[in-house]
Amino acid sequence: MEIYVLAFNGSPRKDGNTAKLLDYAIKGAKYEGARTKIIHLYDYNIKPCTGCLCEDIMKCKYPCTVEDDDMKQIYDEIIKAHAIIIATPIYWYNVSGPTKNLIDRMTVFENMIYTDGKCPTEGKVAGVIAAGNDSGCIAVISNLYATLNSMGFAIPPWALAYKNTMRLIEEEKNRILDAANVGRAVTTMAKLLKNGPDYWFDSKLITKIGDKENAKIS
Template identity: 45%
Template sequence: MENQNNVKILLISASPRKYGAVNFVREFVVKLCKDIEKVDVIAIDVYDFNIMPCIGCVSDDVKLCKLPCVIDDDMKKLYEYVINSDAIIFATPIYWYNIPGPLKNFIDRLTILENAIFTEGRSKMEGKVAGFIAVGNDAGAIAVIQNLMAVMNSFGAIIPPWALAYHESEDEPINNEKFLLDIANVVRCATLMVKLVKEGKEVKYWYRADEEYTALITSIAREVYKKLEDSLYLNS
């Protein structure tokens, strides 16, 4: 699908369970980006990459924390994705009121981009738009999202209205229409905010919940869910 809005979204998921709820959210967001918002999207899962923990160069000397990172791992490629994106949307499970370890490693390693304030004069995260989606069988979604919001805002990212969606239930996310609508609006509001920042386009309203939009979002979600369900059945 052609990018009609000149917006580049980076979707970062964090789940080792390719048959789980986070993978459904990931595929759903990708389809929303392409079919509804008509923007470019790159989807990565941190479990697919070798991301070593940060070694804290910045604590020794703020000038040492700069690109290229001294750690030789897959972050070299992931830094390119982050720098070239307009918006970053996180889709994460809830691990004891927090994010999984590999995602924590990824975020800690973004310090090098934020620290460009001191090495280059401006954070490489400044002005990027952020959105947040958390999924789990138990409580903790708000704690996860609050933490991610605080970090991204401290990096210099912009948090738009309705930038969060969460599902806390043992029931499948596909059965939570409000969650599906919230996800769609995370993508929508991230796109609108990027356009507002880049082009100064006025936003008449952010969150959509009209019947036509809700029906469309639900239909897309069920299409994605069935495709994943069929794929898992064939591979079992």
């Protein structure tokens, strides 16, 4: 079965360093046989999350209460994807605003643990690219790793690539290699996870372990 790798470019520029590194990740994914697609987030209207789950946790689920924007089609691509790659420019040691809106709106998937007993992003795979001229790349990547993993994404070895100097990306051949390997790694991992368990989070696990006292979840 073909692996589908969905890539997000969170930069306003389609030929900038973020996009260039992402292109290499796409090449790495294709080399492993993946079908790929790039979504340039600045081309889409993605409204900010309205945090409605604070008032009613059952309201926050795909396809989201926010209407009249382009998120629905992005949601549908994520559902189809076996792996995603989020590439963002580094803006103040953090993702770009549109990348943040994407992340926040993806809450609908994670919250379906509560509304539907199953999170649609569980067991998918993720990699991350962060590009800037100076510092902050690891701060970005760390945040995205914790976030994506909390949404149920697996992270394959060395799923990160970044640019953190003033040098041209063309001079940073090791970074290009890292980026290509991000694409290869998420594809490789996605293949392996097809043989994975039906669910990665077992809500009955305490009972199964035989710990009667703690089996009843609060």
